[in-house]
Amino acid sequence: MATAAKTLLIDGKPVSAEAGTSLLQAARECGARIPTLCHLEGVDDMGACRLCLVEVKGSAKLLPACTTRVHEGMEVTTDSERLRRYRRMILELLFAERNHVCAVCVANGNCELQTLAYEAGMDHVRFAYTSPAWGVDLTHPTLGMDHNRCILCTRCVRACWDIEGAGTKSVAGRGAQSKIINDLNAPWGESESCTSCGKCVLSCPTGALFHQGVTVGESVRDRAKLEYIVNAREKKQWLVSG
Amino acid sequence: MSFLDLDEFLFEVAEAVELVCSPLADGKEYPSGVDLCLIEGAVCNEDNLELARRIRARTRLVVSFGDCAVTGNVPALRNVLGAGNAADVLQCAYVEHAAPGGAVPPPDGIVPALLPRVLPLHAVIPVDHYLPGCPPSASRIKAFLAPLLAGGAPRLEGEQLKFG
Numbered sequence: 470m471a472t473a474a475k476t477l478l479i480d481g482k483p484v485s486a487e488a489g490t491s492l493l494q495a496a497r498e499c500g501a502r503i504p505t506l507c508h509l510e511g512v513d514d515m516g517a518c519r520l521c522l523v524e525v526k527g528s529a530k531l532l533p534a535c536t537t538r539v540h541e542g543m544e545v546t547t548d549s550e551r552l553r554r555y556r557r558m559i560l561e562l563l564f565a566e567r568n569h570v571c572a573v574c575v576a577n578g579n580c581e582l583q584t585l586a587y588e589a590g591m592d593h594v595r596f597a598y599t600s601p602a603w604g605v606d607l608t609h610p611t612l613g614m615d616h617n618r619c620i621l622c623t624r625c626v627r628a629c630w631d632i633e634g635a636g637t638k639s640v641a642g643r644g645a646q647s648k649i650i651n652d653l654n655a656p657w658g659e660s661e662s663c664t665s666c667g668k669c670v671l672s673c674p675t676g677a678l679f680h681q682g683v684t685v686g687e688s689v690r691d692r693a694k695l696e697y698i699v700n701a702r703e704k705k706q707w708l709v710s711g
Numbered sequence: 712m713s714f715l716d717l718d719e720f721l722f723e724v725a726e727a728v729e730l731v732c733s734p735l736a737d738g739k740e741y742p743s744g745v746d747l748c749l750i751e752g753a754v755c756n757e758d759n760l761e762l763a764r765r766i767r768a769r770t771r772l773v774v775s776f777g778d779c780a781v782t783g784n785v786p787a788l789r790n791v792l793g794a795g796n797a798a799d800v801l802q803c804a805y806v807e808h809a810a811p812g813g814a815v816p817p818p819d820g821i822v823p824a825l826l827p828r829v830l831p832l833h834a835v836i837p838v839d840h841y842l843p844g845c846p847p848s849a850s851r852i853k854a855f856l857a858p859l860l861a862g863g864a865p866r867l868e869g870e871q872l873k874f875g
Contacts, residue, residue, distance in 0.1 A: 593838075600828075
């Protein structure tokens with residue numbers, strides 16, 4: 470049975486997409502460039518970062534493109550003065566919330582937060598920096614977590630549960646006090662479930678997760694590896710027949 | 712130092728401006744009626760704060776120059792130590808890491824008192840333009856200064872605005 474196709478307008482362009490497709494996917498397929506931080510190919514979306522907010526005609530609220538499904542007759546705007554204003558504000562708030570000091574960060578030059586900030590024209594942060602004292606977990610023999618750089622996108626959590634299946638990483642706490650933890654808030658090196666696969670590091674958009682002893686120049690992340698694993702599984706490319 | 716990487720463009724700058732005050736110039740008093748001031752460094756102590764206010768009052772265009780001025784950057788790392796960090800920082804610098812017999816400088820006005828928190832420049836005075844980078848590269852400085860010297864408005868965008 471063919472999946473029902475929905476037709477909608479994205480930035481004035483007529484688009485046809487299968488029912489169940491996210492607005493983000495439909496918009497990207499028609500060439501619209503929507504910024505994202507918590508979206509990661511291969512794991513489920515959760516609408517955590519709000520950068521992909523779009524305007525949908527008939528809705529007073531802005532809607533996250535990653536968790537909104539296409540509907541028949543929708544009229545979507547992916548870029549406007551209002552959206553740019555909110556997106557820049559979100560980026561500034563992320564910078565103000567923890568200690569994102571690009572000059573001394575292992576991800577300098579390979580950071581999605583840094584890139585989105587300059588693409589959004591962020592030349593300074595209007596909000597007061599909160600400068601919280603978050604620790605760095607270096608108890609794991611090869612991997613490390615700097616909570617000062619964490620934006621709580623939960624890409625590592627979803628990669629750990631949905632791709633690796635280890636379920637080591639979770640979120641503890643509420644609001645700005647939320648924190649990525651291992652097992653039941655154990656030091657990473659004492660986690661019994663972590664397989665040391667490093668998929669969390671691959672998924673991290675900032676310098677929060679890293680391989681210990683790796684220089685800034687070497688910390689380029691190949692996100693396509695995660696997508697490759699998910700695709701190969703879904704298409705059953707690794708099943709040996711007979 | 713990144714400014715010196717401007718190489719031959721420095722001649723064009725020298726042609727176009729009259730340098731009235733800089734850390735490298737003889738006159739240390741900041742004059743009045745200045746057209747443009749590039750301020751680098753975060754606002755860390757009472758002297759920095761006073762100078763920033765004096766510059767603002769006497770200058771038409773103030774530029775926050777480099778990541779320290781724009782974000783606080785490395786000098787602002789002491790903010791994570793919380794309230795009372797100034798005393799801890801002085802203790803660390805002048806006693807713990809000093810030769811035996813070191814002492815925290817007395818509050819006699821010779822060594823300026825540290826502010827409780829290190830602040831970006833725009834947190835203490837209005838800023839007209841921002842030039843991020845640690846340091847901003849010579850090409851970025853040139854892209855910023857060239858239109859300004861030609862009487863226009865500087866406009867950096869995209870990767871020219873990258874922090875770090």
